[in-house]
Amino acid sequence: MTVEHHPISGGTLEAYPLEGGPGTPLVVLGGVETGFRLLAGTEQVLDRRWQPRSAARPVTIIGRPIPDDPNDAERMMHPRVIADAMAGVLRERDLGPVAIEAESGGGRISLWLAVDHPDLVERLVLASVASETPPDSPMAERMGRWIQLAETGEWGAFFAAMAQQMKAASEVEAGSFATAARLQPRPATPERFIGELKATLDPSSFVTDRLGEISVPTLVLAGEQDQVVPLASTQLVAQRIPGAHLVTDPECGHTVRSSFRRYDELVEAFLAEGD
Numbered sequence: 001m002t003v004e005h006h007p008i009s010g011g012t013l014e015a016y017p018l019e020g021g022p023g024t025p026l027v028v029l030g031g032v033e034t035g036f037r038l039l040a041g042t043e044q045v046l047d048r049r050w051q052p053r054s055a056a057r058p059v060t061i062i063g064r065p066i067p068d069d070p071n072d073a074e075r076m077m078h079p080r081v082i083a084d085a086m087a088g089v090l091r092e093r094d095l096g097p098v099a100i101e102a103e104s105g106g107g108r109i110s111l112w113l114a115v116d117h118p119d120l121v122e123r124l125v126l127a128s129v130a131s132e133t134p135p136d137s138p139m140a141e142r143m144g145r146w147i148q149l150a151e152t153g154e155w156g157a158f159f160a161a162m163a164q165q166m167k168a169a170s171e172v173e174a175g176s177f178a179t180a181a182r183l184q185p186r187p188a189t190p191e192r193f194i195g196e197l198k199a200t201l202d203p204s205s206f207v208t209d210r211l212g213e214i215s216v217p218t219l220v221l222a223g224e225q226d227q228v229v230p231l232a233s234t235q236l237v238a239q240r241i242p243g244a245h246l247v248t249d250p251e252c253g254h255t256v257r258s259s260f261r262r263y264d265e266l267v268e269a270f271l272a273e274g275d
Contacts, residue, residue: 001047003040003063006092008085010076014039014063015089016046023057023275024122025098027090029106030061031128032200035077035192039063052264053101056275060095062086064192073195079105079205083112087120096120099271103127103257104229105196108207111237115210123274124218124241125267127256128226130233131240132206139230143197150194155186165227168252168259211240218244219270221260223252 004015016039020026028050039046039061050059065076065085075081086109090096097120102110107129114121133140142165149158163177187193199205218241222234231248238246252260 001043003038003043005040006089008065008088010069010072011065011067013065013085013089015093016043016061016063018047018050018054018059018061020054020058021056023271025058025060025095026053026271027086027095027098027100028053028059028061029100029102029109031104031106032193032196034106035064035189035196036187038066038188053268056268056272057099060093060098062089064196066189066192070191073191074198075195077192077195078199078202079108079196079207080112080116081199082109083116086113087117090120097122099123099125099274101125101127101267101271102129104129104254105200107237108200108205111207111211111214114214114216115207118213118215121216123216123271124214125221125270126218126234126237127221127260127263128223128229128234128254129220129237130229131208131211131237132203132233133201135201135203137230139228139233140201142228143201147194147197150190150197153186166254167227168223168225168255208236208240211237212242214241217270217274219267220244220246221256221263221266222246222248223254223256223260224248224250225252226254226256228254 006013046061053059067073067076100110107126159177220238222231224231238244249260
C-alpha cells in the first residue's frame with residue numbers, strides 16, 4: 001500500500017490504508033510526535049505495527065496536516081481543525097462510521113471528532129489522553145519547556161528529556177527517544193510538532209465541557225506512572241464520557257501502546273464487540 005495525500009484547506013492530510021477483514025473500519029491517530037515526520041517513508045514501520053489489527057478490519061493511519069505554508073502550522077495543528085480535516089477525508093473516502101484508536105495528542109483530536117462529527121464515530125479507544133491542559137499545571141509547564149527546546153533547535157536535550165518522561169516504570173529510558181538523543185537528529189517537520197504543542201495549550205482546544213455529548217462505547221487506557229499526561233487527567237476523560245470504561249496499568253508510563261500489559265488484547269476484544 002502507499003500513503004494517500006488528501007487536499008484540505010491550507011494543506012494536505014496523509015492517510016495510510018491497510019486492507020482488512022469485514023469488521024468496523026478502524027482509524028488510528030498517534031501522539032504529537034507524529035508531527036516530527038511524514039507518514040510517507042515510514043510504511044514498513046506502520047505495516048509492522050498495524051497489520052495485525054487489520055486481520056479483522058480495514059485500518060487507516062492518519063498523519064498530521066502538512067501546511068502549504070509552514071508559518072500556518074499552529075492554526076492547522078489545532079485539535080479541532082485537525083478533526084474537521086479528518087472528517088472531510090473520512091466522508092470523501094466513505095469511511096464513516098469508524099472506530100478510533102488514539103494515543104495522547106491524537107486522543108484530543110478524536111474527542112473533537114466525536115463531539116463535532118458524531119455520525120462518523122462508532123467506538124473510541126483512548127490511551128494517555130487529556131481533554132485539557134490547565135495553564136498552571138505541570139503538564140503545561142512541561143510542554144512549554146519542550147516548545148522552548150524545539151524552537152531553539154536543542155534536539156539532543158529535547159530527546160534526552162523525552163527519553164526519561166516517556167518511559168515505563170520498569171524502563172531506564174524510553175528506547176526510541178534515547179536513541180534520538182544520542183543521534184541528535186533534527187525532525188523533518190518540527191513546525192508541525194511545535195504548532196500542535198502550542199495549540200494544545202490554547203484553551204480553545206480544551207474539550208472537557210463537551211465530553212458528556214459522547215454517546216459511543218469508549219475504552220480509556222492509562223499508565224499510572226505516566227509523567228506526561230497525569231493519571232488524573234485521563235481519569236477525568238473517563239468520568240465525563242457516559243459509560244466509558246477505564247483500565248490502568250500500575251507499571252506503565254506514557255507509551256501505553258508499547259508498555260501497557262495486554263494492550264492489544266484489550267483493544268482487540270473491545271473492537272470485536274463493535275464488529
